[in-house]
Amino acid sequence: MQAAPSTLDHTVFKTSAIDFAQLAERGYVVVPNFLAPHYCQLLFDYAQNLAATDWQQAGIGRADQYTTNTAVRQDKIRWLQRDFAPERAYLDMMDGLRVQVNRELFMGLFDYECHLAHYPPGAFYRKHLDAFKGRSNRILTTVFYLNPHWQEADGGQLVMYDERGRVLETILPEAGKLVIFLSDVFMHEVLAGNRDRFSITGWYRHNTSINGVIDPTR
Numbered sequence: 001m002q003a004a005p006s007t008l009d010h011t012v013f014k015t016s017a018i019d020f021a022q023l024a025e026r027g028y029v030v031v032p033n034f035l036a037p038h039y040c041q042l043l044f045d046y047a048q049n050l051a052a053t054d055w056q057q058a059g060i061g062r063a064d065q066y067t068t069n070t071a072v073r074q075d076k077i078r079w080l081q082r083d084f085a086p087e088r089a090y091l092d093m094m095d096g097l098r099v100q101v102n103r104e105l106f107m108g109l110f111d112y113e114c115h116l117a118h119y120p121p122g123a124f125y126r127k128h129l130d131a132f133k134g135r136s137n138r139i140l141t142t143v144f145y146l147n148p149h150w151q152e153a154d155g156g157q158l159v160m161y162d163e164r165g166r167v168l169e170t171i172l173p174e175a176g177k178l179v180i181f182l183s184d185v186f187m188h189e190v191l192a193g194n195r196d197r198f199s200i201t202g203w204y205r206h207n208t209s210i211n212g213v214i215d216p217t218r
Contacts, residue, residue, distance in 0.1 A: 018180070020104040028160065028181035030171060034144070035093075040175045044146040046086045047116050047198045054078055055118060058125075074123035075190070077115040080200070090114070090200060094142065098204055101140070107204075109139060114202025119156060123197075125190040127161065130203065131183035138183040140204040145173040147198055156193025160186050173197060 023029040055076040080087040091112065098109045119125075131138040143158060150156070150173055158171040158179060165187070171179060173193075181188075183203060 018100075018178075020101070023180060024105055027185050028169075028179070030169065031178040031180070032174070033176045034178035035176050037148075037176060040146060041148065043086060043090065043200070044148065044175065044198060047118065047146060048196075050078065050116075055116075058117070071126075072128075073125045074119070075125060076118045076120075078118075079113070079115045080202075094202060097142075101204070107139060108206060109204040110137075110207035112202055112204050114142070114200055117197075117199050117201050119190065119193055119197040119199075121194055121196065122192050124192040127159075127187050127189040129184060129187055137206040138203040139206055141179075141181050141183045141186075142200075142202045142204070143179040144200045144202075145177045145198075146175055146200070147173060147195070148175045150174045150195075150197075154193055154195050154197075155191055156195070156197040157191045158188060159191060160188045162186075173199060 017031050017034060019029055019031075055078050057070075058073050058075045058077045080091055082088045082091060091114070094112050094114065098112055101107055102109055130141045147154075152172060156173050158169075158173065159167060160169045160171070160181065162168050163185070168186070171177070
């Protein structure tokens, strides 16, 4: 497997493609071709070649309320760490985006956490919110897609809903596409797909640390 670079500079991802005014106005934005195809492929290859033991069954809830429920969520995840060059490269890139968002929208984003997500064929994630108002410091959700040559017939779409439960967007998980949305506003779900589906889901957060613990449980 070809190794991913340890850094991703501004020439391989396109903050200029992000419509920050649209993000501010409606609370979400879909950005095709955010990352150069070569780097998408490297990240896709990296995810595909991880061992089964590198993944864990995704769950819902936090701390003592954390549980796995495959009737709700069936993906497997791997939290990104700076110990591994491809993961560090992505984290560095998204930290650069955090700085840009703060510069453009004055959101006060403090840090970022993210995980790879692997949806085997048939796997789904039922409708949910990433954060509840007043109960989490997750502010902006990002979803970045890795699969090349993804078609409508492959399924696995991200469906976003408005506050009345109406469909706002049905988004095909095509390689290089980045979706950004307010974590505590938009209900969304992942439909079952017909192929192995890989993405990176993350959250920009405010700093609500207590005694050195970031985002403590409440």
